[in-house]
Amino acid sequence: MTVKRSIGELYGSYFFEPDSLIYVNRAVETFEVVEHRHDFVELTYVFEGSGVHYINGEAIAVSRGDVFFLPVGVSHVFRPSTLRKERQLIVYNCVLDVRFMAGLPGAFPESADILAMFSGSSATWLQARDTGDFLPLFMELYREYAGKPPGYRSLLTVLVVRIFIGLYRRASTDGAEGGAWSPVHQAIAHMEAHYRSKELSLEKLAEVSKLSERQFSRLFQKQTGMSYLAYLHHLRIEAACRLLKASADTVSSIASSVGYTDMKFFHRLFKRTTGLTPGQYRAAAAGEGEKLRR
Structure with a gap:
């Protein structure tokens, strides 16, 4: 049986200021935000802390330096490992109106090739690890948007293009990863639906994922960054x-x-x-x- 997840909707009109097609913020992730999809494109940088990023039902362990591209229609939500102030999960978000994306092709050399992977119905989410080049771009995006000095809109566009070029280079050299459904995800969906049950066991989850208990434990740890029991406690405390x-x-x-x-x-x-x-x-x-x- 397929387990249905409750997914909300976010609209760009909530974020964008008049005459602006870009929105940037720095947010502390909590358990309050529901999984959601949106009608805009999003670039996200994990600045501090650790946790799990759920994307289209897939659980990805995240920590400082993770970069994500999220196209229109992809559902996602961050969940922190803890709410302790000294270990908060803090992310930079850059929200892009689809009209901004539509105006980029032809705006710079090689734009058609670079933007092909970020536009249209074939676009999929991407993840990359920062080696030092992405963080300065996101920090400058945030400063420019917050301060709004003369010419800030032009500089925001330049910074966004540089991020896209960086992700394009990573993907071209197999340094960025997209999502794929694995047997563990069915077990995760089962846990989300039945976390209240006192009979939820390693044996049951391995059966749901069609793996041995040893295989399941190893793959679950690799996929989520935590044991199945830690993840179960995570779901229960969130509830x-x-x-x-x-x-x-x-x-x-x-x-x-x-x-x-x-x-x-x-x-x-x-x-x-x-x-x-x-x-x-x-x-x-x-x-x-x-x-x-x-």
């Missing part, structure tokens, strides 16, 4: 965060609903993951909600 924020249920009730019967273990794991106790997390979330209502 607990949502319930603490959105419901008035007791902490013990929430712990039980996401798969934990040992309250001491749940409290210890929750604080280790988020840096807060469940009660502190709920109070902080309530405080943020009150600020938004003012």
Whole structure:
């Protein structure tokens, strides 16, 4: 049975300022943003921390220096390894209107060849590791967009083109990777649908992925950067965060609903993951909600 994921929609009109086809920010990733697809192109740089980047259902372990190209229609979301302030997952995002992309061909030499892999229905997501050339470009993008000095729009365009050229070179030398579905992903989908179950086991997940337990454990670690058990705890704590924020249920009730019967273990794991106790997390979330209502 295919497990359906809940995927939201983001629209460029929410980000772009009048007369601007580029938006740049620096964001701290949390558990609050839902997996989403969008009607714009996105370039992303992992600046600090580590976690998992879900792209079209595939889980990719990420850390400082990972660069991503995400075309229109690809679903994705970042999830941090922890919410502790000293280990936050921080990313630079450069959002590009499709009209910006449509205006680039012919704007510089070799543009048709370089942009072919980033445009049209055949475009797929790409990942590359920075060796020192991408970070200065993303940092300058952010400074120019935030400061908006004279001529900043022209410089933003130049910087974006340089990033595309860098990704094109990596892909041309097999240094960038695209996504592909593997047996582990069906197990991940199964975990996302059944993480509450106390019967979710290594044996069951290996069966779902049609691998031996040893093969499954090895491939899961390679694909996600964590063990299946660490990933399961990740899903459960993420769900607990949502319930603490959105419901008035007791902490013990929430712990039980996401798969934990040992309250001491749940409290210890929750604080280790988020840096807060469940009660502190709920109070902080309530405080943020009150600020938004003012």
